[in-house]
Amino acid sequence: MNLELDTVRMGETGLEVSEIAFGTWRFGRETAAGNLETDRETAHDLLSAYEAAGGRFIDTANVYGGGDSERWIGEWLEERTREEYVVASKVYWPTREDDPNASGLNRGHLRRQLDLMLERLGTDYLDILYIHRWDDDTPSREFMTTLDEFVTSGRVHYLGASSFRPDTWKLAQANERARHHDREPFSLTQPRYNLVDREIEGEYLDFCREEGLAVFPWSPLAQGFLTGKYTREEGLTGESTASDSNRWEEQYLTGENFETLDVVRAVAEETGATPAQVALAYHRHHPDVTAPLVGARTVEQLEENLRAATVELSGDQFERLEGSKAGPFERFL
Ligand SMILES: NC(=O)c1ccc[n+]([C@@H]2O[C@H](COP(=O)([O-])OP(=O)(O)OC[C@H]3O[C@@H](n4cnc5c(N)ncnc54)[C@H](OP(=O)(O)O)[C@@H]3O)[C@@H](O)[C@H]2O)c1
Numbered sequence: 001m002n003l004e005l006d007t008v009r010m011g012e013t014g015l016e017v018s019e020i021a022f023g024t025w026r027f028g029r030e031t032a033a034g035n036l037e038t039d040r041e042t043a044h045d046l047l048s049a050y051e052a053a054g055g056r057f058i059d060t061a062n063v064y065g066g067g068d069s070e071r072w073i074g075e076w077l078e079e080r081t082r083e084e085y086v087v088a089s090k091v092y093w094p095t096r097e098d099d100p101n102a103s104g105l106n107r108g109h110l111r112r113q114l115d116l117m118l119e120r121l122g123t124d125y126l127d128i129l130y131i132h133r134w135d136d137d138t139p140s141r142e143f144m145t146t147l148d149e150f151v152t153s154g155r156v157h158y159l160g161a162s163s164f165r166p167d168t169w170k171l172a173q174a175n176e177r178a179r180h181h182d183r184e185p186f187s188l189t190q191p192r193y194n195l196v197d198r199e200i201e202g203e204y205l206d207f208c209r210e211e212g213l214a215v216f217p218w219s220p221l222a223q224g225f226l227t228g229k230y231t232r233e234e235g236l237t238g239e240s241t242a243s244d245s246n247r248w249e250e251q252y253l254t255g256e257n258f259e260t261l262d263v264v265r266a267v268a269e270e271t272g273a274t275p276a277q278v279a280l281a282y283h284r285h286h287p288d289v290t291a292p293l294v295g296a297r298t299v300e301q302l303e304e305n306l307r308a309a310t311v312e313l314s315g316d317q318f319e320r321l322e323g324s325k326a327g328p329f330e331r332f333l
Helices: 040-052 064-077 107-121 140-152 165-180 203-211 222-227 246-252 255-271 275-285 299-310 315-322
Strands: 007-009 016-018 021-023 057-059 086-091 126-131 156-161
Touching: 021 040, 040 064, 040 299, 064 086, 064 107, 086 107, 107 126, 107 140, 126 140, 140 156, 140 165, 165 203, 222 246, 222 255, 222 275, 255 275, 255 315, 275 299, 275 315
Parallel strands: 021 057, 057 086, 086 126, 126 156
Antiparallel strands: 007 016
């Protein structure tokens, strides 16, 4: 692929990361209809296509594909120089149903999971470890000291929080306390954010800007909705695994979202880009976003998405996209 992705600085850290990250949630994942979404061979093809475009920022989690996502990434990395890639993983969700301690951010679960994550990935460090969700059942002091221990021992380089707007004050408090005790704070966040899911606008993004946190939005294409393969009249017009789930359709195929998609389509036509590329270009131009974490089921989809790095939006186009859906606060004004 004739493309060389650039890098951007990760918030106020010293780390450079690819301007578009590749998310591997769908590696080894079983869809609602019971199909395997991405098998091992396709996973390796996708990683190689991302690499061929200069991509070096891979996002996974301990629970993706029951560990297969990390395992397959590790196998792929075996033939490469580990240091050339930024690998991020996450921990929180249950890893065993029969053990109440095998979930969340309690000390034992964190320590066991980090060992397993490093083993599956075939590496002795993670560039980034995220808490996959905030754990209200474990005191933040317990998990912040454990996470700090991971950084101090060199097994993790940076800490991230995959969180939501109601967690904003908890993040602020945890970082304040960490700094007070000279421990490692969170340097980055991973919230859901795309042109139709706007809940982090306002308070959460303001906080990240003030705090100097990097922001890596997940599902930047609203799990495929913003690619334009859905229409009001017919619903899905191409192939997808997302529509296996009725809940997904209820959430995304709404009149309001199609109005946003109309604006995306119009900007796509003006720029000669595809709707998916416009949705990703919006993130690249967004002052509070560091880099989107895009997903793809096929190499063709991934290559289309990565070309978003070449799409330039005018100020007017950016503003129209920004105004295409009301943010969480504007709804009440
Ligand atoms: N922290 C968290 O809690 C969390 C949660 C979710 C995701 N994430 C991270 O974010 C990453 C991305 O999430 P996501 O997979 O939901 O992202 P997404 O980029 O919004 O959606 C990706 C899906 O959209 C469809 N698609 C992508 N490009 C397309 C194209 N050009 N044309 C047509 N369809 C296309 C594909 O599904 P179909 O072809 O099947 O429609 C693809 O699997 C994940 O892999 C993961 O790393 C994190």
